[in-house]
Amino acid sequence: MPxxxxxxxQIPDFADIxxxxxxxxxxxxxxxxxxxxxxxxxxxxxxxxxCENLQRTGxxxxxxxxxxxxCLDEAGKPxxxxxxxxxxxGAALAxxxxxxxxxxxxxMPENSVQTKxxxxxxxxxxxxxxxxxxxxxxxxxxxLVAKGCIPVPPYDHADIICGQGTAVVELSGQCSDLxxxxxxxxxxxxxxxxxxxxxxxxxxxxxxxxxxxxxxxxAESLARRExxxxxxxxxxxxxxxAIVGVLNFEIILxxxxxxxxxxxxGIIDAMALMWRYFRMLIEPSSxxxxxxxxxxxxxxxxxxxxxxLSGGNVDVTQLPFQP
Amino acid sequence: MPxxxxxxxQIPDFADIxxxxxxxxxxxxxxxxxxxxxxxxxxxxxxxxxCENLQRTGxxxxxxxxxxxxCLDEAGKPxxxxxxxxxxxGAALAxxxxxxxxxxxxxMPENSVQTKxxxxxxxxxxxxxxxxxxxxxxxxxxxLVAKGCIPVPPYDHADIICGQGTAVVELSGQCSDLxxxxxxxxxxxxxxxxxxxxxxxxxxxxxxxxxxxxxxxxAESLARRExxxxxxxxxxxxxxxAIVGVLNFEIILxxxxxxxxxxxxGIIDAMALMWRYFRMLIEPSSxxxxxxxxxxxxxxxxxxxxxxLSGGNVDVTQLPFQP
Numbered sequence: 335m336p337x338x339x340x341x342x343x344q345i346p347d348f349a350d351i352x353x354x355x356x357x358x359x360x361x362x363x364x365x366x367x368x369x370x371x372x373x374x375x376x377x378x379x380x381x382x383x384x385c386e387n388l389q390r391t392g393x394x395x396x397x398x399x400x401x402x403x404x405c406l407d408e409a410g411k412p413x414x415x416x417x418x419x420x421x422x423x424g425a426a427l428a429x430x431x432x433x434x435x436x437x438x439x440x441x442m443p444e445n446s447v448q449t450k451x452x453x454x455x456x457x458x459x460x461x462x463x464x465x466x467x468x469x470x471x472x473x474x475x476x477x478l479v480a481k482g483c484i485p486v487p488p489y490d491h492a493d494i495i496c497g498q499g500t501a502v503v504e505l506s507g508q509c510s511d512l513x514x515x516x517x518x519x520x521x522x523x524x525x526x527x528x529x530x531x532x533x534x535x536x537x538x539x540x541x542x543x544x545x546x547x548x549x550x551x552x553a554e555s556l557a558r559r560e561x562x563x564x565x566x567x568x569x570x571x572x573x574x575x576a577i578v579g580v581l582n583f584e585i586i587l588x589x590x591x592x593x594x595x596x597x598x599x600g601i602i603d604a605m606a607l608m609w610r611y612f613r614m615l616i617e618p619s620s621x622x623x624x625x626x627x628x629x630x631x632x633x634x635x636x637x638x639x640x641x642x643l644s645g646g647n648v649d650v651t652q653l654p655f656q657p
Numbered sequence: 658m659p660x661x662x663x664x665x666x667q668i669p670d671f672a673d674i675x676x677x678x679x680x681x682x683x684x685x686x687x688x689x690x691x692x693x694x695x696x697x698x699x700x701x702x703x704x705x706x707x708c709e710n711l712q713r714t715g716x717x718x719x720x721x722x723x724x725x726x727x728c729l730d731e732a733g734k735p736x737x738x739x740x741x742x743x744x745x746x747g748a749a750l751a752x753x754x755x756x757x758x759x760x761x762x763x764x765m766p767e768n769s770v771q772t773k774x775x776x777x778x779x780x781x782x783x784x785x786x787x788x789x790x791x792x793x794x795x796x797x798x799x800x801l802v803a804k805g806c807i808p809v810p811p812y813d814h815a816d817i818i819c820g821q822g823t824a825v826v827e828l829s830g831q832c833s834d835l836x837x838x839x840x841x842x843x844x845x846x847x848x849x850x851x852x853x854x855x856x857x858x859x860x861x862x863x864x865x866x867x868x869x870x871x872x873x874x875x876a877e878s879l880a881r882r883e884x885x886x887x888x889x890x891x892x893x894x895x896x897x898x899a900i901v902g903v904l905n906f907e908i909i910l911x912x913x914x915x916x917x918x919x920x921x922x923g924i925i926d927a928m929a930l931m932w933r934y935f936r937m938l939i940e941p942s943s944x945x946x947x948x949x950x951x952x953x954x955x956x957x958x959x960x961x962x963x964x965x966l967s968g969g970n971v972d973v974t975q976l977p978f979q980p
Contacts, residue, residue: 366689368711388691392936449980456933610779613715613969615938646936650973650980657772657973 339409340492343581346499348534351527354397354496355503357404361433362397362500365389367508367640373611377627378635382509384501387616387646391453393573394501394644395426395488398523401497402486403430414439416483418464418471420446421573422645423488428459439483441474449649489523490579499527505640506535514634516641518622519543519552519593520574522582524644529589542633543586543593544622546571546601552578552586553593570598570654573619573645594633600625605648606655617648662732663815666904669822671857674850677819678826680731681723684756685823688712690831690963696934700950701958705832707824710939710969714776716896717824717967718749718811721846724820725809726753737762739806741787741794743769744896745968746811751782762806764797772972812846813902822850828963829858837957839964841945842866842875842916843897845905847967852912865956866909866916867949869894869924875901875909876916893921893977896942896968917956923948928971929978940971 340346365385374380386394403415415431417424418441431438438459442451443466454461464474479485487494501524502515515532517525529541545553548569555561561583567575578586586593604624608616623641627634663669688708697703709717726738740750741764754761761782765774766789777784787797802808810817824847825838838855840848852864868876871892878884884906890898901909909916927947931939946964950957 360694363691363693366691366708368686368689370686370713371683372713385689388935388937390693390695609973612711613938614711615936615973650932650938650976653973 339405340496342491344492345581345585346492346496346530348530350492350496351499351503351531354401354493355500358397358400358497358500361400361430363389364504367505368612370611378631379627380638381627382505382512382640384505384508384640384642385614386501387614387620387643391422391426391429391457392645392647393422393426394498394524394642395422396430397500398494398497399423399426399430399486400433402491402493403434403436405493406484407434411484414483415486416441416475416478417486417488418442418475419488421450422647424459425450425453425457427486428454428457432458439478441471441478443471447649449647489521489576490581492581494523495527495530495582495585497527498524499531501642502528502531502535505642509640511638512536512539512640513637514540514542514639516542516544516623516626516639518571518574518619518642518644519545519578520549520619521576522552522578522586524642525590526582526585528642529585533589540591541589542591544626545593545595546574546622547595547597549574550595552583553595555583556587556593559587570601571618571622573617574622592633594626594630596622596625596629600629602654605653609655609657615646615648615650616643617645618654620644620646662728663819665814667815668904668908669815669819669853671853673815673819674822674826674854677724677816678823680727681720681820681823684723684753685720686712687827690828691935693934701954702950703961704950705828705835705963707828707831707963707965708937709824710937710943710966714745714749714752714780715968715970716745716749717821717847717965718745719753720823721817721820722746722749722753722809723756725814725816726757726759728816729807730757734807737806738809739764739798739801740809740811741765741798742811744773745970747782748773748776748780750809751777751780755781762801764794764801766794770972772970812844812899813904815904817846818850818853818905818908820850821847822854824965825851825854825858828965832963834961835859835862835963836960837863837865837962839865839867839946839949839962841894841897841942841965841967842868842901843872843942844899845875845901845909847965848913849905849908851965852908856912863914864912865914867945868916868918869897869945870918870920872897873918875906876918878906879910879916882910893924894941894945896940897945915956917949917953919945919948919952923952925977928976932978932980938969938971938973939966940968941977943967943969
């Protein structure tokens, strides 16, 4: 089926997200939504958790990566893809490329954790190691692009945003009467796609983001109504340390109602709570949405909330709570 | 709603299982069923996993315990309940009792792991410690019964079997065209309830059990067509070390097609596989059903299989595989 192509910095519409959902069908899992009466009582709300921690590669990132690769195929652009990543996007891009018989090269900092390195290799990606500074990561990627690799960024791209928005399309069919969609906020790929989808599915729904205090650049950007591009980052939530993307922030500014911040203690407590209630290990980034519920009762009590658990790639040998 | 009462050693019928499902509604989670195209390709079958590892208390045991407690309520039998358990049944019974404002006392071996002790206490159960022999456990329970506590056994009881069978009632509505229902086999509560439910829902379905080689008393009992009551147990699957119950074996003999055995290596590999594919930690008992698929391809290849992951209560600090 021929589809119109978005430019990288174009704001997608709902049809683009539905097209992405069609493209990635069979490449991603329709992840389950779970709920618990006892937990709802504790938190004072009706919570539906969309379990992207149970997604392929253990995170929602495969949605955007799969869509980006499929769009390259449709546009008739062959060749290896590349990105720099110390985390979930690298493993997801490697797998999405392998799925479509395409090569991938991931620029990874030398100090990346072994499990992330293993995941990229298992998914068929080649790794180029670099020093851990942002400048070295970008230089490493630029070299690959000069050699003909196609760069696929982790969040600041229309095709990625459309892919991430598909989680909310699924969620809307898995539970109904939601008052609030709640997602973590890092680079902004997940919340911008979620907001675009949610607005169309239910104009009355509130879209709220959760951000660690120690990486609250998006909350600050919203307060100033202007994207900040510097923020002193200090949080356990390794998936949320990025500064919000340019296109992402434009979408957030116009479609997200609020970004609340959570404490590090709250994040760790939330990880422990999810383990206790659901025997699920979620990564600290995911835990922000749970921490938000008890750190901001004024916002959430009494509401029907669909929250996205973004991933489960946690180092089991170094849990920050007592299991 | 008045319901007929089963005696402890009466074989339940399908209506009894449906009555149990009605009784425990709101006390258990309808757990999700997950599947993965890539995993199916690897295993050569279409696999649907019923995730009782995401159940309240992290195991299916709450289904039977909740039904047993509700049946006591219906029968007008007040009083604290008691059992001996080093594992999931104790925590489940404590929670089911608390749910219905009833006290519970769990006889636990002194060498029980701390997480199991914590779970019983968190769920409102009192603990009486005893030496770790079977005789001491039974003596401990007998003392409590003499004081007026009502014993609730872990598997060899009609009300427990009916409760455990409700997982298959749910599963049948969550996926269709199953050729095989596959469950772990320990004391036989889960598989006997599952078999009774499956037979009625689809007479053509095969019901197959998975048992560790080091606790294969049920496989041996089936081979002899007579229940063995001694077996030298040696397996990592702590939930499957019990000898099959009397009522359970009678049901299994007439309703289960086959019990296959799996190796310890297979169990550990299956735990690693589930972590890699789904970021789910499952306990060794659960892993037997996955190990069965690749250790017995002649039985499972090409089939549509609904398998029950029985629980997720694993000691995260001592995983037997490299996460």
